[in-house]
Amino acid sequence: MPLSAGRSSLAVSMKSRIPSLSRDTSSELPSRPQFQDPPGNGVSMTDSGDTSTKAKASTPDLPSSRFIFRTCLLMIVPPAITVYFGIICWVYQIPDPEKIPYGHRNAQWVYYSWFxxxxxxxxxxxxxxxGIEAAMMEDSYWRAPDAIALFMHSRQSWSGPGGWMRYLKIIMAKRQSPAHRLWWLLGLLSLVIIIALPLSGLSMELSDGFVKGSSPPSVIGYSPETFNTKNENKALERSLSRWRAASPVNLPGAGIAYTPRGLDRNDYDYLTKIPNSLSTEQNVPDLFLIPQAKYPISGRPWGLRLSYNCSVVQSKSELTILPKKNSLPLQIVSLQSAHKEAVFGSGPTSSDVIYAYNSSAENLFLYAELGGIINTTYISESVDPNPDILEYVMWQAQGYIPIQGPVSHDFNNTIAMPIPGIGSPLVMHTNGTVTPNETFFERGSGSENLRQFVAGTDNWTLTNFIETAQPIGVRCQALSETGIATLHPDELTFSDFIRVPPGRPPPPYSGVGWYYIPYPFGFSPWAHLSKPETVFANILESIETPLSIRIGPSQVYPSYVQAADLQQSLMGAYAQSALNLMYYGFDTFNQGWMAENLTCSQPGKILGPGALPPHIPMVMLTIWAMGCVILALVYGFRRRQAETLDGYLFSKLSAHYAKNIGDSPAAIGPRSIL
Structure with a gap:
């Protein structure tokens, strides 16, 4: 065959195959960007050489550079944002705004700045x-293995939900995952920060509270100059009436009882919410009561530091004063009134003293012994470290309803937590009669016998008793002193306490009134319990249980007083004593005065915890920051041909994979990838 005829035949054959090849590849391969050859470097279709040679010729290498700014930004900003979030959580955020509603004055702006x-x-x-993506693309371990994996990096599809959704569509179409390890790494870092930021917003919220102010407050409560000017008799009467009525024991004004640093306020229910109250159930370990303003104050105020606790006596070994009854001198015997009374010792403010008396209330009879000692004084230069002691033991008996005589009614005669082994002033006989216990009332050789102290009132005789009950008792301890201390309103704590006695009272004078040194904190409960004619009724009213019921014209009590009820009653007496001693029972600012040496806070927005603990977003932010810093240190300072995966670098890498795209029968369409 002639050579010209052969060439002509080959040309016809190639023309007939080219359209067919074009149709087949258009149905299987994605359309891809057409990169123009740079001027002066183009290679014509008639040039010799293979496809890879043409691709290399169309994308010449550029000089490599380091892009410091972008790398430094990645190293500094993510850790700085993470640290800022930590500062918000651990400096500006209040753990529990309900317990401590005092925060930083800039918390509101910090909250908004975070978003x-x-x-x-x-x-x-x-x-x-x-930028890191471009650097890692030039690393043999991280670069895309083929053009399909390369196309997944177009427009940083790893950085947001749009690219992730396109990837999911590819997976759902049951095609092979087109992403490579670099896309996954960058995508996970982006996913972490995108999730962490909304979660961080859920971990904090603004609430109403108080922030630091600059003006002096108007306060209610005594100052050191006025503390000893009160009329003590009226003060005791006011405290007694509030105790008997079971009045609330909330602190006035802002109502904050400050505690020493290191004391966990969460352990005490009465300190968990503002305003605070004084306890009638739990022990009071150490409180600092100051003149109260409408809002929390700061500075070094003068106030009353106190602690008190009453516990149920469950063994006679717990009693330290009442067992001394037979060894103390008998000072007073009162047999003239219906309620008999005896006093042993010289008085509670000088040494051990014991009161013994009887009392009654409707169908209940009481014989009680009250013992104690008051060691506290506020004007002495020396301080007695020993606490004030109060011991109270009561023996009860059930009697018939006065006037009516025997009337049937339900009565619960159970005694919870009795004191074993201390005897009884009454002896109940099998025939239903009651006689005094001679042994119980004997003193010494028998020259003094106090059995007459179980005698009833004018309407009571020993034959009116139905039954006697086991004894119950309570022992109380109290400490108090006056002084100044530094307040920490953001913690509701005080520190650096220094004892400062109040000013001495003015000299006494006759006529309108008599002013004298007031009794200390622990004296009021003693005074309330030493009134035999009303003490039993006062105790029953103060605890509001057991409630009396009406039977005919009379009121009767359906059960005995229990030890826990007596404990609550005495705790209430101490609480009312503290309120009366420091605030005279006032809860309004009509008697207020300006405390120029203090600073009052003001209402404002404080930052508290949200619905989510801050630890979760903090961990995620830390992972994100560490990942960014590590990638920046390892790859950010390397020389690379482009700052990001831009058109130049993309075309250069695409040229390497052009043959792979042409050979791939399962190429993914551009809309699915790009």
Missing amino acids: IISVFGLGISRYGLA
């Missing part, structure tokens, strides 16, 4: 990782 910074943080994260 602004979060927006910039998300953008800077993408900005920095885009």
Whole structure:
């Protein structure tokens, strides 16, 4: 065959195959960007050489550079944002605004600034990782293995939900995952920060509270100059009436009882919410009561520091004063009134003293012994470290309803937590009669016998008793002193306490009134319990249980007083004593005065915890920050041909995979990838 005829035949054959090849590849391969050859470096279709040679010729190498700014930004900003969030959580955020509603004055602006910074943080994260992406593409371990994996990096599809959704569509179409390890790494870092930022917003919220102010407050309560000017008799009467009526024991004004640092306020229910109250159930370990303003105050105020606790006596070995009854001198015997009374010792403010008396209330009879000692004084230069002691033991008996005589009614005669082994002033006989216990009332050789102290009232005789009950008792301890201390309103604590006695009272004078040194904190409960004619009724009213019921014209009590009820009653007496001693029972600012040496806070917004613990977003932010810093240190300072995966670098890498795309029968369409 002639050579010209052969060439002509070959040309016809190639023309007939080219359209067919074009149709087949268009149905299987994705359309891809057409990169123009740079001027002066183009290679014509008639040039010799293979496809890879043409691709290399179309994308010449550029000089490599280091892009320091983008790398430094990635190293600095993510850790800074993470640290800022930590500062918000551990410096500006209040753990429990209900317990301590005092926060930083700039908390509101810090709260808003976090959301602004979060927006910039998300953008800077993408900005920095885009540079790292370009550097890692030139690393043999991280570069895309084929063109399909390369196309997944177009427009940083790893950086946001749009690219992730396109990836999911590819997976759902049951095609092979097109992403490579670099896309996954950058995508996970982006996912962490995108999730962490909304969660961080859920971990904090603004609430109403108080922030630092600059003006002096108007306060209610005694100052050291006025503390000893009160009329003590009226003060005792006011405290007694409030105790008997079971009045609330909330502190006035802002109502804050300050505690020493190191004391966990969460352990005490009465300190968990503002305003605080004084306890009638739990022990009071150490409180500092100061003149109260409408809002929390700061500075070094003068106030009353106190502690008290009453516990149920469950063994006679717990009693330290009442067992001394037979060894103390008998000072007073009162047999003239219906309620008999005896006093042993010289008085509670000088040494041990014991009161013994009887009392009654409707169908209940009481014989009680009250013992104690008051060691506290506020004007002495020396301080007695020993606490004030109060011991109270009562023996009860059930009797018939006065006037009516025997009337049937339900009565619970159970005694919980009795004191075993201390005897009884009454002896109940099998025939239903009651006689005094001669042994119980004997003193010494028998020259003094106090059995007459079980005699009833004018309407009572020993034959009116139905039954006797086992004894119950309570022992109380109290400490108090006056002084100044430094307040920490953000913690509701005080420190650096220094004892400062109140000013001495003015000299006494006759006529309108008599002013004298008031009794200390522990004296009021003693005074309330030493009134035999009303004490039993007062105790029953103060605990509001057992409630009396009406039977005919009379009121009767359906059960005995229990030890726990007596404990609550005495705790209430101490609480009312503290309120009366420091605030005279006032709860309004009509008697207020300006405390120029103190600073009052003001209402404002404080930052508290949200619905989510801050530890969760903090961990995620830390992972994101560490990942960014590590990638920046390892890859950010390397020389690379482009700052990001831009058109130049993309075309250069695409040229390497052009043959792979042409050979792939399962190429993914551009809309699915790009």
